[in-house]
Amino acid sequence: MPTISTADSTASRSRSPWWFHLAGQILEPWVRLRRDPAEPAAMLQPGVPVCYVIERDGLSDALILERACREAGLPSPMQPLAGTRRRRSVFALARRDGWLFGRNRHRAPNEPLGQLVRSLEAQPDRDIQIVPVSIYVGRAPNRESGWFSVLFSENWVVVGRFRRMLALLLNGRDTAVHFSAPVSLRSVVNDAGDVRPERFARKLARVLRTHFRRIRAAVIGPDLSHRRTVVDAVLNAEPVREAIAASMSKENLSHAKAWSKARKLAMEIAADYSHPVVRSVSFLLSNFWNKLYDGIAMHHFDKARAAAPGHEVVYVPCHRSHTDYLLLSYQLHMAGVVVPHIAAGVNLNLPVIGPILRRGGAFFLRRSFKGNALYSVVFNEYLAQLIDRGVPIEYFIEGGRSRTGRLLAPRAGMLVMTVRAFLRAPRRPVLFQPVYIGYEKLMEGKSYAGELSGKPKEKESLLGLLRGLKVLRQHYGHVALNFGEPIELTPLLDATGSDWRAASGDPDAKPEWLNSVVDSLADKIQININRAADVNPINLLALALLATPKHAMAENDLLVQLELMKALIAELPYSDRVTLTPMDPAGIIAYGEQMGWIRRVRHPLGDVLVTEDEQAVLLSYFRNNVLHLTATAAWVACCFLNNRRMTRVSILRLGKIIYPFIQGELFLPWDAEGFSQQLQATIDFFVRRGLLESTGEGRVLERGPGQDDGAYQLKVIARTLIQAFERYYITIAALVKNGPHTLTAAELENACALTAQRLSLLNELSAPEFFDKALFRGFIQKLRESRVLTTDENGKLDYDRALEDMVRDARVILSREVRHSILKITPGGDNEKEGVLTEEETTASAANTSEMLHERHVANEHEQHAATESEKDSR
Structure with missing residues (x-):
């Protein structure tokens, strides 16, 4: 292992300015180095001069490099480079101007590289080892890191000296120095042949920049700063260039104006993801959620995490509140998963709020693309760039928030763009991850009821947001995020029976089977969201109380009904991903009173639980969240609303007729035969519970008389549907x-x-x-x-x-x-x-x-x- 002697080390240090030694002594207590590899000297060839290349110029990087080399027994970067006129054995690819808040100014390093190449031409028997060294200060703060540590952690943005100093003070103890394998400059020059030294130097600089970007992406993650990367890629894409040309012809614009228009659209759309902003907002949201909610639970996330590696993940949650995307992003971030880029309506691009959302990963889209061909092409290309780069994405296929609590009919626009983007470059398989979000109380509840009743939707504005802050004084219970069964796109494409790979590479490809695949995909997403429902106490209270004419029920009857509903959901599982509250019926009632959803009316013959008219309207939302779970039971019960007895065959026959309409409204998962089997199991459940009596060898079913408790329980279940x-x-x-x-x-x-x-x-x-x-x-x-x-x-x-x-x-x-x-x-x-x-x-x-x-x-x-x-x- 080559090392330098003490005399050589002292000599090299003595050639450095006195202030450089002083700065190193001041910095040393604040910095703790980790070398990668731990023994980089083993990679060097003995006797060959070494020249280090660092990514960015700066005193701190020079001090860190000098110390890392000294501790590893490597030649000092501060000594003259043997065989050349260079006073130092190090140079940077980028130079920085300014002092406190200096901006980076790329200066092509042709001069040092040219000097090295020319020195080899003058001495054909000599060689120089080029060693790229990457330095990262505070490269990946963990969840326990302080807020300021996160703000000044390593990222892709080149910062000024003042910010670098703060980064060293806050994160210097987490400094990584990565030594790459040395490159023989002699070998590279020989391979270049007759290429002129100036051109060769430019080419070598590009190769080094690419190398540093690859190392940085591996250490701190991909560069997600769209303003510098994705927008340029979008504007240089062939479909966008063609759209710009078409806009020039149609609107009689110059190329510069048409290109500027396209760039403005791209900037309107593009996210500007910032890890420090995400972490900073996570600190704020932590207190925000603690104030609003009693807890946020994630179920089946381990299955979602296990399915994600190697895939382009598209999160497709249900949309019930403005807090949906904040909750999901926050929980993913806290679980150590990359925050997805979220498609948000341009109506949310408000002053102050919009830039924060954009830096949190939001990209904005207009409600309609009609009449703006250039915008449509730019947005499609932007989405394609995200998918091609493997950036996780999130969007709501319902197109807007549900005002009723049911899943809305899907709008396939984003799905079509996603599928077509994958067909263009099917390098990474796409996986859609459905997510069910369940609340116990909604901030927007009253506005939803008003909109359903015909009142106009209030337009989003900063003033409206400030007025709405009063909702923060309320209490909203628990929230559940249930991850449904993921859906892979490739098997759906394979099921078309056509050679879908033949459409790959064509950005304008619209195969005949595309619409059927997208429709099938949309239905599967909605079905799998419903298959991951969370049944909370408020859902159960809503199912029971809203099924009575005056939304009131005697306490004893309510206890029995809640126990029946829980048993129905538990014994006839809708899916293995449905979660059910562990509260017993008495606890559910007490919790409903605590949350203000129901009121107890004292009476000598037994207390009555009631929900007021306005509360009943809001409770219907939470009943509809889980209405699909009791659909089969409600259908069987409906058959006995006006009939004492019915044959089992009649129930199944009528169920087969009505099922397509219930399925379309509630996104039920079964085919006709599966629904019949579910009906059979439900009938058997009612017979076991004594709500129905089976006679005639099981062919005839009969309920008790109207005043019977069993008949009353059936009636309550029936009225849910x-x-x-x-x-x-x-x-x-x-x-x-x-x-x-x-x-x-x-x-x-x-x-x-x-x-x-x-x-x-x-x-x-x-x-x-x-x-x-x-x-x-x-x-x-x-x-x-x-x-x-x-x-x-x-x-x-x-x-x-x-x-x-x-x-x-x-x-x-x-x-x-x-x-x-x-x-x-x-x-x-x-x-x-x-x-x-x-x-x-x-x-x-x-x-x-x-x-x-x-x-x-x-x-x-x-x-x-x-x-x-x-x-x-x-x-």
Whole structure:
């Protein structure tokens, strides 16, 4: 192992300025070095001069290098380089100007490299060893690191001397010095042949920069500073260059202006990820979450972590609150996983907030790409660059936050772009990671209820955000993040039966099978999100209490119902990723009271638990989160609402007819045969629990009389899904009453919404989601997909005879009173054409309905207050 003698070391040190020795002595207590490899001298050739190359110029790097060489027994970088005119055996690829906040100025190191090459040309028998040395101060702070340590940790940004000094003071004890294998300059020069020294020096400098970037990426992670890397790649991509040319021709722009326009769009979109900002925000969010929530739980994350290596991971959570992306990113960061880049609506690019989100990994997209071909191409290319670089991504395929608590019909735009980006360069397999996010109370709850009732959505603004800070004074319980079963893209593509790899490399490829693959992928994502549901105490209370006419239940009945619901979910597992609260029924009730969702009314014959009208509307959100888990039980129970006995075959036959519509609304995972098997298991569960009696060798099922406890429990379960069947009947009634070739799909949708609104007023249904047009739209679409509905040449709807069979079967589920009420108020017939209103009129009607329901709520509160005062007087 070559070493330098004490005399040589002393001589080399004596050639250094006195202030350099003094600075080294001052710095030494603050820096603790770790060499990689531990014995770098073993890599050197004895007797060959050594010249070190460092990435960035600076006194601190020179001091650290000199100390690392001294401790490792290497030649000093401060001594003259033998055989050359260089006074030091080290040079930097980049020079820094300024003092306190100096900016980096790249100066091509042609001069030192040229000197070295020329010295070898003059002395053909000599060689020089080039040793690249990478120095990192505070390269990867852990979760326990202080906030300032994180701010001044090593990253890809070249900082000034003042920031470097702070980094040394805060993170100097975590300094790594990486010695790369030496390169024989003589060998490189000989391989270059007749290349001129100046050109050779430039080429060698590029190779060294590439080497340093690769080492830095391995040590501290990839460069995610998009403003310097991804934007340039986007603008240089062939599709973007073609779009710029098209914009020049179409808008009569010069190339400079068209390119500037494209760059402005790219900068509007691109994230500007900063690890120090992410860590700084994580400190702030830690206190924020502790104030808002009692705890944040992650389930099945170990399975998600195990599946991720080697894949481009795309997180696809459900979207229920503005806090979704903050929660998921925070939890991933705390678990030691790279924070994904998140697709956020451009409406969130607010002053102050937008730049912070952007540095946390958010990239912004407009709500619509229509009419802006250049923007569409730039955004597609940006997403393709992220995927090609292996950057984890997160987006919400629902397109917006759910206002009802159900999963929304997916919007396939981002999925299409992701699949096409993978087809262009299928180097790293893509894995979609569904995530279920479950809350016990929402910050946006009241605004959601208002929007469902017809009130306009409030536009995001900084002032609105400041006004909304009052919600921080409230308490929001626990949050659960459940990671669903991941979905790999490649098997879906293989299942198409076509050679999908033939489309690789073509950015404009739109194969015929693309839409079917994307639709299948979207459904699988929603299904797997639902298969990872978390059932919390509030979900269970909502399922039970909202199924009663006045949203009230005797305490004993509620205890029994909660125990039944927990047993149903536990004994008939929907999926192995569903999680269920460990609280017992009494604990659930106490927790609901503590959270303010339910109120206890004392009574000598037994306490009653009640949820007020406004709270009931908000609770419907949490019932809908887990409605899919009880869908099969609710269907079986619905069959016994108006019937004492039914055959098992009839339940299965009717279930097979209704299943496609329930499946489309709730994203259920089974095929028709699987649903029948689930129904069989549910029937057996009810028989074991004594809620149904099986006779005739299991062919006939019978419930107890109406006053029986078992009949009451079945009724509560049935009413969790009965509103869906009422909506279906409203749609069918509107079709039949108006006749074929009369209504368009939009007119039918409006007619159904109006009928549901009026039914809500007449029956005091307090859930605005009952007349949510999106639910009617989904049902109408399912009817069209099943060919029960068709469209004529004028855009009017015609229907099949199967619709009449559905009307007949509805008698099994819906009571005569409900059916007659719906038929009576449904607009239609020759004298009721005016019942089909426009979009604006329907929205206004929804707002009026909301106001009337609110007036009733106020009146009920006054009555309850008067009753309470009367009770006090009687005491």
